[in-house]
Amino acid sequence: MENLTTQMAGVPLNHYIYLCAIIFTIGVIGVLTRRNAIVIFMSVELMLNAVNLLLTAFSVHNNDPSGQVFVFFIMALAAAEVAVGLAIIVMVYRNTKSIDINVLNRLKW
Amino acid sequence: MSTQVFYFVATLSIIFSLMVIFAKNPIHSVLYLILTFFTFTVHYVLLNAQFLAVVNFIVYMGAIMVLFLFVLMLLNLNNETEPSKSPLIKIIGVIAGCCLVVTLVGSFKAASINSPLILKNQGLGLVENLGKELFGPFLLPFELSSLLLLAAMVGAVLLSKRDEVEA
Structure with a gap:
């Protein structure tokens, strides 16, 4: 393990930035193009994970453990958010018999 | 040789996250999301953030994915009921996403942070180091997050x- 991580020194920081930007954008595209509420939730999870990975990479780059503590808090927050969000989706499904978010279009105004 | 592991895993995570978005069946989306999170765990191991790798494995691949799968199975959605947006909206969404990625990558290219990632302190991401940080300067946010989890559970x-009065 130690051997592997010392050899990892070759990866430039901006490649981590590009990877996270691409995965974040994939999450944004998922939110924009899907109508299933659960898939939209999963896209939000993808975005959160991209940010987590970038925070970890910067924490390693700056030799500062605070970044990894932030990632830990983001994970706790994501767990809470998923629990409440899925409860809301179950309630919406119980009331409208569908999880199509266009059913909820009256929330727009 | 070992930097190639990063590029291989990065390619895998991009492919799997694309499959999450474009899979027709929501169950397949969840399964691809599990694979994406597994590749993220490998990224954490490569960065020697072992605590985060374990937490990612347990929280995301254990708890959150079980919740998603449980709700999907509970709602029992069929493929016919799966709604889909009109092709025009889909194309516009993909174009908007491409604009976003071009903007992000272009601005980061202008910043040109291409110094290689060097792990200066081998014990940076270990439980001992993070625990000292978590129970030292970050004690108040740590305790507040317990309140957040309690509120989320009650919520x-x-x-x-079910509303018993109306039902």
Whole structure:
């Protein structure tokens, strides 16, 4: 393990930035193009994970453990958010018999 | 040789996250999301953030994915009921996403942070180091997050409980 991580020194920081930007954008595209509420939730999870990975990479780059503590808090927050969000989706499904978010279009105004 | 592991895993995570978005069946989306999170765990191991790798494995691949799968199975959605947006909206969404990625990559290219990632302190991401940080300067946010989890638990139970008065 130690051997592997010392050899990892070759990866430039901006490649981590590009990877996270691409995965974040994939999450944004998922939110924009899907109508299933659960898939939209999963896209939000993808975005959160991209940010987590970038925070970890910067924490390693700056030799500062605070970044990894932030990632830990983001994970706790994501767990809470998923629990409440899925409860809301179950309630919406119980009331409208569908999880199509266009059913909820009256929330727009 | 070992930097190639990063590029291989990065390619895998991009492919799997694309499959999450474009899979027709929501169950397949969840399964691809599990694979994406597994590749993220490998990224954490490569960065020697071992605590985060374990937490990612347990929280995301264990708890959150079980929740998603459980709700999907509970709602019992068929493929016919799966709605889809009109092709025009889909194309516009993909174009908007491409604009976003071009903007992000272009601005980061202008910043040109291409110094290689060097792990200066081998014990940076270990439990000992992070625990000292978590129970030292970050003690108050740590305790507050327990309140957040409690509120989320109460909220989830309250939301999903059936209204007995109206029913």
